[in-house]
Amino acid sequence: METFLEIQSKAKRLEALIHLSNNIMEKEKRMPIPFNDFLYLSSKNPELVFRNIYQLFHDMVHHYVPEGKDEFSRDNEHIGFVDYDTSVLLSQDCDDPFFSDRLFANRFMNLINDFRKGSNTNRIYIFEGPPGSGKSTFLNNLLHKFEEYTKKPEGVSYKTYWRLDIEKLGGFQSKEMQKYRIEEEKHKEKKEAANTSILNFPEKYLEFSCPNHDHPVLQIPKPFRRQFLEELIPEGEFKQKMFNDREYEWIFKDVPCSICSSIAKTLMDRLGDPLAVFSMINARKNYYNRQLGEGISVFNPGDPLCRENLSKPSLQYMINDLLKNDEVNYSFSYLAKTNNGVLALMDIKEYNVERLKAYHGIISDGVHKVDLTEEYIRTLFIGLVNPEDKIHYVDIKSFQDRIISVIIPYVLDYNTEVAIYTEKFNESILHTFLPGVLSNFAKIIIATRLENDAPALKKWINKPDKYSKYLDKNLLLLKMEIYNGKIPEWLSEDDIKRFNKAMRKDVLAQSEMEGRKGISGRRSLWVFNEFYSLHRNTNRLITMDDVKKYFENKKDDADVDVPDDFIEKLIDLYDYDVLQQVKDAIYFFNKKHISDDIANYLFAINFEIGDTKRNETTGDVIVVTEEYLETFEARILGKSNTPTTQKALRRETFNEYVSDTLSQEIRLEGKKVFDTKLFKALFDKYTRNLKENALAPYAKNENFRRAILDYGTSQFQTYDERLKRDVSYMIENLQSKFGYNEIGATQVSIYVLDKDLPNKY
Numbered sequence: 001m002e003t004f005l006e007i008q009s010k011a012k013r014l015e016a017l018i019h020l021s022n023n024i025m026e027k028e029k030r031m032p033i034p035f036n037d038f039l040y041l042s043s044k045n046p047e048l049v050f051r052n053i054y055q056l057f058h059d060m061v062h063h064y065v066p067e068g069k070d071e072f073s074r075d076n077e078h079i080g081f082v083d084y085d086t087s088v089l090l091s092q093d094c095d096d097p098f099f100s101d102r103l104f105a106n107r108f109m110n111l112i113n114d115f116r117k118g119s120n121t122n123r124i125y126i127f128e129g130p131p132g133s134g135k136s137t138f139l140n141n142l143l144h145k146f147e148e149y150t151k152k153p154e155g156v157s158y159k160t161y162w163r164l165d166i167e168k169l170g171g172f173q174s175k176e177m178q179k180y181r182i183e184e185e186k187h188k189e190k191k192e193a194a195n196t197s198i199l200n201f202p203e204k205y206l207e208f209s210c211p212n213h214d215h216p217v218l219q220i221p222k223p224f225r226r227q228f229l230e231e232l233i234p235e236g237e238f239k240q241k242m243f244n245d246r247e248y249e250w251i252f253k254d255v256p257c258s259i260c261s262s263i264a265k266t267l268m269d270r271l272g273d274p275l276a277v278f279s280m281i282n283a284r285k286n287y288y289n290r291q292l293g294e295g296i297s298v299f300n301p302g303d304p305l306c307r308e309n310l311s312k313p314s315l316q317y318m319i320n321d322l323l324k325n326d327e328v329n330y331s332f333s334y335l336a337k338t339n340n341g342v343l344a345l346m347d348i349k350e351y352n353v354e355r356l357k358a359y360h361g362i363i364s365d366g367v368h369k370v371d372l373t374e375e376y377i378r379t380l381f382i383g384l385v386n387p388e389d390k391i392h393y394v395d396i397k398s399f400q401d402r403i404i405s406v407i408i409p410y411v412l413d414y415n416t417e418v419a420i421y422t423e424k425f426n427e428s429i430l431h432t433f434l435p436g437v438l439s440n441f442a443k444i445i446i447a448t449r450l451e452n453d454a455p456a457l458k459k460w461i462n463k464p465d466k467y468s469k470y471l472d473k474n475l476l477l478l479k480m481e482i483y484n485g486k487i488p489e490w491l492s493e494d495d496i497k498r499f500n501k502a503m504r505k506d507v508l509a510q511s512e513m514e515g516r517k518g519i520s521g522r523r524s525l526w527v528f529n530e531f532y533s534l535h536r537n538t539n540r541l542i543t544m545d546d547v548k549k550y551f552e553n554k555k556d557d558a559d560v561d562v563p564d565d566f567i568e569k570l571i572d573l574y575d576y577d578v579l580q581q582v583k584d585a586i587y588f589f590n591k592k593h594i595s596d597d598i599a600n601y602l603f604a605i606n607f608e609i610g611d612t613k614r615n616e617t618t619g620d621v622i623v624v625t626e627e628y629l630e631t632f633e634a635r636i637l638g639k640s641n642t643p644t645t646q647k648a649l650r651r652e653t654f655n656e657y658v659s660d661t662l663s664q665e666i667r668l669e670g671k672k673v674f675d676t677k678l679f680k681a682l683f684d685k686y687t688r689n690l691k692e693n694a695l696a697p698y699a700k701n702e703n704f705r706r707a708i709l710d711y712g713t714s715q716f717q718t719y720d721e722r723l724k725r726d727v728s729y730m731i732e733n734l735q736s737k738f739g740y741n742e743i744g745a746t747q748v749s750i751y752v753l754d755k756d757l758p759n760k761y
């Protein structure tokens with residue numbers, strides 16, 4: 001009998017075998033296809049077939065990044081500051097995930113969208129970020145996903161593949177002779193035998209790829225290409241784009257490499273018939289592999305320069321032999337390997353400075369000289385640079401219009417920062433903090449990275465004093481929300497209105513200068529770890545006080561540079577939030593009770609003081625007294641309750657009831673009183689005020705405080721019924737509505753009482 005383990009290991013071996021054979025099949029699928037079939041494919045699926053490296057890369061990014069959302073769009077003032085989800089592209093299935101915040105995601109996606117416009121092709125894209133910003137992780141993951149994409153059906157791209165018909169070209173000249181020589185050499189057991197015996201003359205076809213990965217369409221001679229494609233590509237939207245848009249200009253403008261050109265010319269001379277030449281051209285799927293430097297190459301600063309040309313002597317020998325001349329020079333530079341591919345420089349220093357300068361020349365001319373021939377280079381050049389290494393090229397004037405810089409600063413979004421902590425330290429850290437506290441920890445880290453100056457924000461918020469209860473004087477707390485694409489609820493209607501398109505653009509433009517100082521991405525993990533180790537083993541949850549104390553002790557660290565009032569205001573804002581939560585949790589909402597109260601009031605104000613009437617809607621009999629009306633008015637007005645406001649409320653409610661509610665909505669439109677505008681407005685006001693004052697009876701109640709501390713113990717049973725009900729209700733609501741656990745719920749309730757927050761706000 002086989003044991004379970006044996007069966008399992010057998011299954012695993014089988015799985016590995018299937019995997020291997022799939023890989024082989026994948027290779028098989030790269031079988032060359034005759035030029036005719038390729039043309040058929042082109043006419044059937046031109047969007048997929050006609051893609052240069054920029055278009056392919058663009059499609060790759062959009063394959064992994066779904067269409068973003070722009071929450072601002074509701075008011076026609078959106079500026080394309082979109083919420084993109086880059087997780088599949090940059091973190092999923094990556095050894096070391098990269099998390100992009102909304103600012104960087106927008107910058108990156110705008111850049112990628114330019115790839116499809118065809119205007120930015122002869123450029124070097126340099127991502128500039130301070131050490132510890134994760135830029136090399138970003139690039140590694142990006143290239144990893146590119147490689148993965150090119151192996152999918154939708155990521156296919158094609159190159160020229162030559163398949164020279166040996167018989168049609170009159171066979172190899174020296175084949176027989178060669179065989180003889182090899183035999184002879186072997187006999188003599190001489191060492192040179194090794195060299196010559198490699199020559200393995202094929203029987204039917206001499207096959208090889210264009211080392212420059214020329215797109216097969218380029219093999220159609222340039223003067224005939226337009227006419228030819230005019231007939232090949234079916235009418236429609238794509239054809240319009242192909243013939244008119246700048247992004248497809250390459251199809252008509254580019255020429256094949258010198259190797260392909262010289263082969264085509266020689267074949268034409270020999271065969272005298274273009275169709276016979278085309279019969280020897282095939283298309284083959286490009287194979288991208290970073291490890292082998294196929295289509296993707298990444299150079300580190302220490303990698304020595306490679307100046308030598310690459311060649312394949314045996315192939316060269318056979319080409320010369322078959323074509324019976326030496327017009328084809330099968331030699332190319334290492335740049336050929338990434339033509340129609342990606343070439344990346346990790347850090348512009350040491351040898352990579354030389355490389356950058358060389359590429360700059362190539363990009364400017366679009367041509368690279370190899371011996372006497374010219375290589376046309378169509379490569380996506382990407383580089384990474386630390387700000388201090390920019391000295392290697394910023395002063396060179398001609399570089400400025402060739403280099404496109406993309407800032408990749410430290411993360412400026414506290415949610416992203418939290419996502420990084422949970423990724424590195426495990427999800428479980430989330431349960432060791434009171435809700436909101438970990439985000440606030442991240443906000444302090446982010447604050448060190450932000451500039452204190454905020455001219456655009458200050459232009460917008462012209463009277464920041466009105467928010468002084470929970471906004472720091474540098475407006476960092478507001479800035480963080482805006483950079484996340486959110487407009488805080490506590491802003492006034494006026495200020496929200498003033499945040500129009502132009503203002504939004506100004507505020508976001510400022511972000512280009514941010515995130516280059518303060519606690520780096522790498523160091524923030526260290527800081528978090530230090531803080532977390534101090535508190536992880538306590539039997540309570542981590543609080544704002546813990547965070548505050550920790551950063552107070554760090555004040556002297558050079559990179560912990562936050563404005564004096566920042567942490568203070570952060571805590572104020574936190575206090576305000578948790579107070580609302582606790583109020584919300586204890587507030588007992590009885591919809592029927594409140595609705596009946598309002599309906600009875602609307603009924604009663606129609607009668608004289610002293611009347612006794614039955615309200616048919618609620619079934620209640622009401623004795624209309626001054627006290628009856630005043631009690632209701634006091635409850636709905638709350639803090640603003642005075643004899644004057646009471647009178648005004650009664651008068652306005654009566655007027656609206658008579659002129660609108662009763663005559664229009666109830667009589668004409670046939671609405672129930674509960675569905676009228678007036679009723680809804682009163683209901684809103686009533687519940688808001690009840691909630692606002694929900695905690696008032698308990699704020700100074702020592703029994704209430706003790707009952708919270710005793711919650712969950714046998715001691716709790718000794719309190720009176722109403723108190724027990726309210727405390728339980730509050731603790732349960734804090735858990736179900738705001739994500740606390742039981743310990744956290746009691747902890748935050750006590751926090752609110754001990755800091756006397758009901759009186760603070």
Ligand SMILES: [Zn+2]
Nearest residue numbers: 210214257260
């Ligand atoms: Zn070529």
